[in-house]
Amino acid sequence: MNNIEMFNNFYLKTSKELNEIIETYNNELSKKNEYLKDYLSMFTNLNSNGKLIRGILISLGYKLSGRNNIDYSYKLSLAYELFQTSVLIHDDIIDEASLRREKETIHHSIYNKNKKHNEIESKKLGESIAICMGDYGFFEANKIIINNYKDDNNFSNILNCYNDIVLKTIEGEIIDVELPFKSKYELENNNLEDSIMLIYKLKTSFYTITGPLILGLTLGNINDNKLKDIEIFGEKVGIAFQIQDDILGIYNDLGKDKASDIKEYKQTILFSETIKKDKYKDELLKYYGKSNIEEKEIEKVKEIFIESGSYTYALNLMNKLYDESISILNDINWINLEDKKLLYGFVEYLRNRKK
Numbered sequence: 227m228n229n230i231e232m233f234n235n236f237y238l239k240t241s242k243e244l245n246e247i248i249e250t251y252n253n254e255l256s257k258k259n260e261y262l263k264d265y266l267s268m269f270t271n272l273n274s275n276g277k278l279i280r281g282i283l284i285s286l287g288y289k290l291s292g293r294n295n296i297d298y299s300y301k302l303s304l305a306y307e308l309f310q311t312s313v314l315i316h317d318d319i320i321d322e323a324s325l326r327r328e329k330e331t332i333h334h335s336i337y338n339k340n341k342k343h344n345e346i347e348s349k350k351l352g353e354s355i356a357i358c359m360g361d362y363g364f365f366e367a368n369k370i371i372i373n374n375y376k377d378d379n380n381f382s383n384i385l386n387c388y389n390d391i392v393l394k395t396i397e398g399e400i401i402d403v404e405l406p407f408k409s410k411y412e413l414e415n416n417n418l419e420d421s422i423m424l425i426y427k428l429k430t431s432f433y434t435i436t437g438p439l440i441l442g443l444t445l446g447n448i449n450d451n452k453l454k455d456i457e458i459f460g461e462k463v464g465i466a467f468q469i470q471d472d473i474l475g476i477y478n479d480l481g482k483d484k485a486s487d488i489k490e491y492k493q494t495i496l497f498s499e500t501i502k503k504d505k506y507k508d509e510l511l512k513y514y515g516k517s518n519i520e521e522k523e524i525e526k527v528k529e530i531f532i533e534s535g536s537y538t539y540a541l542n543l544m545n546k547l548y549d550e551s552i553s554i555l556n557d558i559n560w561i562n563l564e565d566k567k568l569l570y571g572f573v574e575y576l577r578n579r580k581k
Contacts (some may be wrong), residue, residue, distance in 0.1 A: 230578070232564075233571025240285050240296070241278045247300050248273065248307060255366070268332045269359050273311040276327065280438045281307045286572070287442020287456070290565050299445055301374040302384070305367040306438060312363030313395060313433075319353050320403060321490060332356040364392075380447045387444040391437035398429025406491040410515065418498040423465065425493070430471070431464025452560055459554045459569075466547035467576050469495055469540050476528060478581055485524045491515030495543065499536035506534040548577050 227235075252270035259266065281303030288299035317323075318331040325331065330338070336352035337345075371388060375381050402425045409418060439456050472494040475487050487494060491514060501507045510530050513523045531537045555561075555569055 229567045229571035230574040231571070232567050233575050236286065236568055236571075237282055237575070240282045243297070244278050244281050244285075244300060244303055244307075245275075247304050248278075251304055265332070265336075265355055265359055268335060269311065269315075269363060271329060272315065272326060272332065273308065273363075276307065276310070278303075278307060280310055280434060283435065283438035283572075284442040284445070286568060287439040287444075288446045289442070289568075290439070290456070290561055291443050291446020291448045293446045299442055301370055302441065302445055305370040305388070306441065308363050308367040308370065309392065312360040312367070313399075315356050315360035315363070317399070319356055320399075321486065323486065332359055375445075378445075380444065383444050383447075384441070387437075387441050391432060391441065394428045394437070395433040398425050398427075398433065401425050402429055402493070405493045406515075409493055410491055418493065418501075419495065422493050422495060422498055426465045426468040427461060430468035431461045435464035435467060436460030455554075455558045455560075459551055459558070462547045462551035462554060463573060463576065466544045466551065469544040469547070470576070470579070472496055473537070473540055473544070474579075474581060476531065485519065485527075488514055488524060488527055489517050489519055495540045496531050496536045499539045500531060500534045503534055506530050510534075545577075548573060 252273055256263065256266045256270050284303045284306055285296050285299045288302075289296055293299075314326055315332055318326055319333050323331055324334040333349075333352035333356035336355055337348045340348035340351060371385060375384055378384065401421065405418075405421055405425065436457050437460075439460050440453050443453055443456060472487065472492075473496070476485065476496065486492075497510075497514065500510050510527065513519055513527050516523065551573055552570065555566060555573075558566075561569070
């Protein structure tokens with residue numbers, strides 16, 4: 227069995243068991259408060275049928291610590307998936323997104339149901355309730371961690387690690403929200419790529435890859451030196467993953483609003499590399515950030531990224547980081563061969579994805 231097959235088997239088995247736990251939780255949550263029934267139903271709908279990659283990485287991290295009772299990590303994975311859903315609810319408001327995971331976003335769904343009364347007030351209602359539901363999920367996640375791990379001798383480290391991930395994610399989101407404005411109006415693009423890489427490190431790498439692996443390892447009471455090894459490995463993988471996501475977001479359909487990165491003036495490596503070149507900068511800025519952008523203009527942006535060499539630059543950087551993550555993994559000697567193969571397979575799984 228090759229590495230990617232090993233990871234896929236682990237992924238399928240773990241995701242099946244996690245989905246059962248999430249489904250049970252969602253059913254119980256939807257019965258909690260009759261007044262909030264409709265809104266809780268919207269929340270649990272978004273909290274269902276996800277890829278669960280972050281929750282699975284928590285279980286994989288726990289396995290890397292040498293523990294065999296993987297199911298002990300599942301409630302921590304559940305909490306993290308709740309955190310993930312809540313982050314996305316808030317993110318969708320910030321992005322003014324109507325779709326998430328090919329489902330209608332909470333704020334947009336509430337707006338659509340009520341806009342017959344008053345469009346402006348319905349928009350505010352949808353956004354306000356969605357903010358509250360996101361907050362609700364954050365504290366449900368904390369409650370799950372406390373209720374299930376308060377008697378663990380390592381509880382304080384588990385909770386500190388989880389909260390550190392949350393804080394880093396928020397830091398990354400703040401920079402991600404602020405940077406397009408600064409880039410657009412203050413025109414200080416000299417260090418733009420550095421700022422973008424910081425977002426990738428905080429908002430994607432730590433939140434999606436490094437954090438979940440470290441959280442699982444912390445649950446397994448692993449020492450700090452080993453955590454550092456995984457942090458270095460995970461950072462490379464996570465940044466490569468985000469660059470790949472940026473490419474796929476423009477050149478493939480990820481289930482989000484088409485070309486949302488272009489409409490939102492999203493700061494990506496594709497963008498920062500292109501505006502360095504005077505030949506392409508002005509042409510790109512005719513379309514980038516245009517909310518009512520047409521299909522032919524989206525195609526023009528795609529052409530500009532390719533003709534300017536930015537597409538190739540981003541692709542090469544992505545592959546370089548994936549290669550570096552493998553080299554780092556090769557040098558880690560405390561992970562047994564079977565578990566290393568799972569990590570090798572995980573990197574291949576990400577690298578080969580098309581959406």
